[in-house]
Amino acid sequence: MGEEIKQFDLIILGKGAAAFSAAIKASELSNGEMSIAMVGTGPLGGTCVNVGCVPSKYLLESSHAVFRPEHPTMPGIYETRVSHDFGEVMKGLRSYVSHAREVKYSQVIDNYTNVTLFEGLGKFIDKRIVAITGPDGKELDRVKGSNILIATGSHPTAPNIEGLHDTGFLTSDTIWELKALPRSVAIIGGGAIGLEIGQALLHFGSRVIVIEALDALLPQTEPEIGLALRSKLEKEGMQFHLRARINSVSRSRDGKSIEIITHRGKEKLEAEEILVATGRQPNTGSLNLEAAGVRTDSRGLIITSDGMATSTPGIYAAGDCVSKKMFLETLAAREGVVAVSNMFGDDMKIDYDAATWAVFTSPQVAGVGMTENEFSKKNGACSCRVFSLENLTKASIMGETEGIIKITVDPRSNRIVGMHIMAPNATDIITEGAYAVRKGYTVDDVIATSHIFPSISEGIKLAAQSFIRDISKMACCVE
Amino acid sequence: MEDRKVRLRIYGMTCDDCVATVSRGLRNQDGVIDVKVSLKEGIAEVAVDSAKVKPEALLKNGVFTKPSHYRATLVDH
Ligand SMILES: Cc1cc2nc3c(=O)[nH]c(=O)nc-3n(C[C@H](O)[C@H](O)[C@H](O)COP(=O)(O)OP(=O)(O)OC[C@H]3O[C@@H](n4cnc5c(N)ncnc54)[C@H](O)[C@@H]3O)c2cc1C
Numbered sequence: 001m002g003e004e005i006k007q008f009d010l011i012i013l014g015k016g017a018a019a020f021s022a023a024i025k026a027s028e029l030s031n032g033e034m035s036i037a038m039v040g041t042g043p044l045g046g047t048c049v050n051v052g053c054v055p056s057k058y059l060l061e062s063s064h065a066v067f068r069p070e071h072p073t074m075p076g077i078y079e080t081r082v083s084h085d086f087g088e089v090m091k092g093l094r095s096y097v098s099h100a101r102e103v104k105y106s107q108v109i110d111n112y113t114n115v116t117l118f119e120g121l122g123k124f125i126d127k128r129i130v131a132i133t134g135p136d137g138k139e140l141d142r143v144k145g146s147n148i149l150i151a152t153g154s155h156p157t158a159p160n161i162e163g164l165h166d167t168g169f170l171t172s173d174t175i176w177e178l179k180a181l182p183r184s185v186a187i188i189g190g191g192a193i194g195l196e197i198g199q200a201l202l203h204f205g206s207r208v209i210v211i212e213a214l215d216a217l218l219p220q221t222e223p224e225i226g227l228a229l230r231s232k233l234e235k236e237g238m239q240f241h242l243r244a245r246i247n248s249v250s251r252s253r254d255g256k257s258i259e260i261i262t263h264r265g266k267e268k269l270e271a272e273e274i275l276v277a278t279g280r281q282p283n284t285g286s287l288n289l290e291a292a293g294v295r296t297d298s299r300g301l302i303i304t305s306d307g308m309a310t311s312t313p314g315i316y317a318a319g320d321c322v323s324k325k326m327f328l329e330t331l332a333a334r335e336g337v338v339a340v341s342n343m344f345g346d347d348m349k350i351d352y353d354a355a356t357w358a359v360f361t362s363p364q365v366a367g368v369g370m371t372e373n374e375f376s377k378k379n380g381a382c383s384c385r386v387f388s389l390e391n392l393t394k395a396s397i398m399g400e401t402e403g404i405i406k407i408t409v410d411p412r413s414n415r416i417v418g419m420h421i422m423a424p425n426a427t428d429i430i431t432e433g434a435y436a437v438r439k440g441y442t443v444d445d446v447i448a449t450s451h452i453f454p455s456i457s458e459g460i461k462l463a464a465q466s467f468i469r470d471i472s473k474m475a476c477c478v479e
Numbered sequence: 480m481e482d483r484k485v486r487l488r489i490y491g492m493t494c495d496d497c498v499a500t501v502s503r504g505l506r507n508q509d510g511v512i513d514v515k516v517s518l519k520e521g522i523a524e525v526a527v528d529s530a531k532v533k534p535e536a537l538l539k540n541g542v543f544t545k546p547s548h549y550r551a552t553l554v555d556h
Contacts, residue, residue: 009488009552029550030490033521127556146488146554314556343552345538 008037010343011130011145013122013287015039016046017329018151018319020105022336023115029344032114037143039118039132045105046153047320048329054100055176056196058093060360063203073399086181086204094176118143122152124292127312147314147343150294150302151336152287154280154320154327159188162248167256169249169274172197182206186258186271188246190217192359194277195233199361202238209239209269211246211260218359220325222371222406222420224386229365229422232402241269249274282321297323306349308339316343326357354438358427363403366430369418369437372408382417384408387463389423391471394454400424405463407433407443414442419460429457443467482512483529485537486554489521501549504542508532522554 010026012019015038026034043050069080109115120132120140130148132141156171158164170178172193181204187194190212202208217226217240230240247259247266255272284300295303295311301323308316316339319332331350338348358366375382389395389403403426408418419433436446446464451457462471489501498516505514505525510532515524525537534553537543543551 031548031550033490034488034552147552312556314553344550345535345543345552 005129005142005144006037007035008116008143008145009034009147010036010340011122011143011148012036012038012151013040013130013149014046014151014153014319014321015042015044015105015117016151016153016319016332017048018153018332018336019046019149020108020336021333022149022151022318022340023109023112025337025340026343027112027114029340030114032112034114036112036115037118037145038109038115039120039122039130039143040152041119041121041135043101044109045101048332049101049104050097051173051176053329055093055097056172056193056200057360058096059089059200060196060203060362062089062093063200064362066205067203084204087179089204090176090178097176121286123286124288124294127292127315147316148292149336149339150284150287150310150315150317150321151319151332152283152321153332154282156276157279157281158276159246159278161188161246164246164249164274164276167249167251167274169256169276171276175275182255182271182273184209184255184271185273185275186211186256186269187275187277188258189277189279190214190240190242191277191279192218194275195229196360197275197277198238199233199236202233202236203362207237207239207271209241209271211241211244211258211269213243213245215243217242218365220357220371221365221367222386222404223373224404224406225365225367225420225422228402228404229359229361229363232363233361241267280320280327284321299323307342307347308335308350309342316340324352326352326355328355328357331355351438354434356430356434358430360427363400363422363424364426365420365422366426366433367418367420368430368433369416370408371418371420372406375408375410375417379410381411382408383411383467385463385466387459387466387471389456389459392454392456392459392462394456394458395423397454398424405459407460407463407467409443409467413440414444415440416443416446421460423456423459425456429460432457432460481529483527483534485525485527485534487523487525487537487551488554489516489523489549489551491549492516492518492521494518497549501542504540504547504549505537508537508540511537523551 066082118132122130129144131139184207186209187198190210198208217230244260244262250257258269282301293312302317303323318335318339320327338350341348356368372384387405390401395401403423406420416436443464451461498518502514502516510528513526
């Protein structure tokens, strides 16, 4: 261990999205003068670029490139088999991840000479001093910071199921190393990660079975969307076992065997591979947070104010290790900025109400603000409309009418409080909902705003118009 | 009057004029009793009447907010 404690203006624990956005913001605010220690293990960029957003979206896009020509939606266009090599696709994926990490993280941080990288895990000695330990637990260094940001993220968890660990399984950390496409995959957990990876493997040709404890998909969104997505995925061949509990997992002749219990009783499912996508746990267990007086909730997530301050003055937290409802790269980055700005005396607050989220299946699902149910529960009443893409010219032309746009408004003011979309490019057009919720726009504001015809975004205008007239009786382009 | 010493890390100072500007800005703040600024260390030691000014309030001093290019953080909390 180095003799003396190295002194920094700011210590950042983590090397992921929250850490990077915080380091860059702090450098900007201090004209590059703030000395920053960035402490962490593993590849730069953390979850998002290495094992999260980037590889999952790459896998989905490549799988659609195989699936779509084989499933044409227009008359006169015939099924075309796309010859492909899954192993090469995965090589391409890994190479793209390396490239993205290099360009977006390694080269970026090289420009910030005020940032010193430390390899190792951080552990609080007290509220200002952090020990950095190597893989064997040996202390390598000690750093002291005037301010500290905890941005240690999270890791995938696996439920305690008999035989699961002995049988072996993949997670969103390990699936990117696959060399060959499994003939069949059982996915435990029907959330965003399970559905995205599940549809990608399905589009490449795997048989995919999803086992989910809840009785609906994507409970964070409108029930109509959960149902519509399930119906679409079922049509593509995905099998669902909802309200299912897993009894045990074992090895079988052809792969892996899963015994589930549903309302139908016990069932045995067979698959070559198992993907566990049941959730994530914060990387806070080894931080020795007690020594710093930083409080966590019952799941180990760090409790912060809306300014990202923890229970200890001078210690902030950002990203997936924070106690909150949504765990997204975009929020991690924003929280990093909020935390650092407040170290400089600003009064910035994180705005979760207008935060957009997405599931990148095809069609995509995206949302912002409250669902009908959430608003009604809070306020007693609400007004909402569900617009089907069957009434949208662009969607009909594309042959992709399985989708909806649901808008929820506050009946007292007509202001939009939530928008939830299932549509081919929901992740792009949801930003209109984000502006509406953040700025308090009304449905009339949306109607009065120009939208391109024919486009999927026009669906938002039509959904808004459905508050004032019967859309099914409306000609094109009525204002 | 309750005396308290607050240390600030100051960013953006390059010369003695900067030291003078920052010191003047801090001295003009209600509750500030004395200011010592070190250009070399980028540190200000501010004696305050803690009944009148909280340490965080020093960061909001006009000399640390736009359009000024100086910024500050607290060294001790
Ligand atoms: C498969 C998948 C797909 C996803 N897709 C999307 C998407 O499309 N869009 C989106 O917005 N979000 C997506 N997410 C979520 C997104 O990846 C995360 O919200 C985001 O990466 C969190 O960033 P973070 O900085 O909080 O944590 P991380 O990126 O996980 O970084 C944490 C860092 O802390 C380090 N660390 C851990 N313990 C310690 C310690 N004791 N001391 C020091 N350092 C430590 C780690 O090594 C790592 O560098 C996806 C996630 C997954 C798993």
